[in-house]
Amino acid sequence: MKKILVIGACGQIGSELTPYLRNIYGVNNVVAADCIYPLKGELREAGPSCKIDATQAEDIAIAVKKYEIDTIFNLAAILSAKAEATPMLGWNVGIGALLNCLEVAREYKTALFTPSSIGAFGQDTPHDQTPQDTLQRPRTIYGITKVTGELLSDYYFHRYGVDTRSVRYPGIISNVTLPGGGTTDYAVEIYYAAVKGETFYCPLKAGTFLDMMYMPDALHAIVQLMEADPAKLKHRNAFNIASMSFDPEMLYAEIRKHEPDFKMEYRLDSVRQAIADSWPNSMDDHCAREEWGWKPSYNLDKMTEDMLKVLRTKVTHV
Ligand code: SER
16 A cells, blocks of 8 residues: 545544554555545645545546555445435445445556445344354345445456455444444444533443444554455455444443443434344454454453543543
8 A cells, every 4th residue: 555545534434544544654645535525624734635425436536546546445334324214325325435436446456445344244144253254134225235345345356356355344433533323323422421421321222232343443454454465365355353342231331430420321222223133242253363463452441441531631622
């Protein structure tokens, strides 16, 4: 990776991936792109940026040509619960952007990373230690776009030799940009409520286990996978990666170790609950560990300590 394009640079992952990549590869070698333009703050000031509506192939091709891009990170997506409310939008963004990126990657010979998700699994998938290769068949439109994305990305690799790689992300917990419209968002929002001293109303019921990951591990995974020796990759789209699995009660108890007065009540969201019930409780990630050395650094207690420390500063400064 020498010249990188990040599509969706303003989103939850993009807003942290862009500075992370700039730090590694040099500020001028990482172009931040989003449909919301001009970009704000550091994303715009620290390096090149441009406007890309990923549903328009021409926008992507122009940027790839102009900046002589060799690697594209395609982060454009509508998360699971929002996509259920607007299925056509979920499909058009998820698959429209992906197909455009694949075609541009084929034509200009770039590598391409597009995240998959725990959402790529479904009700009939084994829920505990979900294997790398197993029955998927999700029933959410988000999951359908992710499985389609995995298959299309593998197709472009086998058919055209496009260097496509991906991971199935768990719910990502971060302290810079809030996710929006996801099923796992509660695990971010709860920390904000805790530092603000507000009661948290949990949309998922006790006992709902899901894989989660702290952003530093999520960023590290992307770079490690994209830098991995292709000869060692038996899989490509997409690798299970895991670092922690918890339910709302475990998360609440962990936060209460630091904020003993913090209160959580349950106000169930039936759409999110049904989605969460169809997803793995925990994934088996041994293929990622063996094929490219995946190893997370954060568990629930280390993440909680860091989240609360960062958010306390952030909340007192707004
Ligand atoms: N975080 C995503 C969601 O909840 C899953 O990948 O939709």
